[in-house]
Amino acid sequence: MWNNPHILILDEPTNYLDRDSLGALAGAITEFGGGVLLVSHHLDFTTALCTEKWVVDAGRLIAHNQPGEYQIKGEGSLDWKPEEETVDGAGNVVAIKKAKKKNLSRKEKLALAKAKKVALALGQEWHSDSDWSGDE
Numbered sequence: 001m002w003n004n005p006h007i008l009i010l011d012e013p014t015n016y017l018d019r020d021s022l023g024a025l026a027g028a029i030t031e032f033g034g035g036v037l038l039v040s041h042h043l044d045f046t047t048a049l050c051t052e053k054w055v056v057d058a059g060r061l062i063a064h065n066q067p068g069e070y071q072i073k074g075e076g077s078l079d080w081k082p083e084e085e086t087v088d089g090a091g092n093v094v095a096i097k098k099a100k101k102k103n104l105s106r107k108e109k110l111a112l113a114k115a116k117k118v119a120l121a122l123g124q125e126w127h128s129d130s131d132w133s134g135d136e
Contacts, residue, residue, distance in 0.1 A: 007035040014042040 008029075014022060022045060029036055029049055040046050046053065053064040085095045104112065119126045 005034060007037065008032065009037045009039075011039045012041070013038070014040055014045050 010029075013025060017025065026045065026049055029038075036049075038046060038050060051065060055062045055064065083096055085093055088094050116126050
């Protein structure tokens with residue numbers, strides 16, 4: 001804050017704060033004249049301060065309350081797709097190795113089928129993850 005930045009990036013700023021400190025932080029963010037990017041799991045805090053929310057869940061980005069000129073076309077969400085290659089700091093193109101798919105055991109396949117059946121019975125959308133490990 002010393003150099004008067006135009007944007008603040010705050011990662012979990014509410015951790016270990018008491019009620020009075022949370023109120024002071026919320027007041028300071030409200031009075032700040034620049035932009036604020038806030039990463040937090042504190043729902044009450046973000047609901048009170050944030051006009052726009054981006055929720056990342058299961059490799060999907062869902063944007064809420066976006067200004068009209070920034071609206072995502074289509075469903076209002078973006079799917080994350082892993083990159084096949086990247087460029088390192090020296091400008092070299094580097095291929096990214098893909099993780100090998102794990103073959104599911106019979107028990108894991110049955111658990112996956114059961115989870116799918118339950119989700120569809122509840123009217124939920126079903127997305128099969130390729131990296132499903134059976135622990136969920």
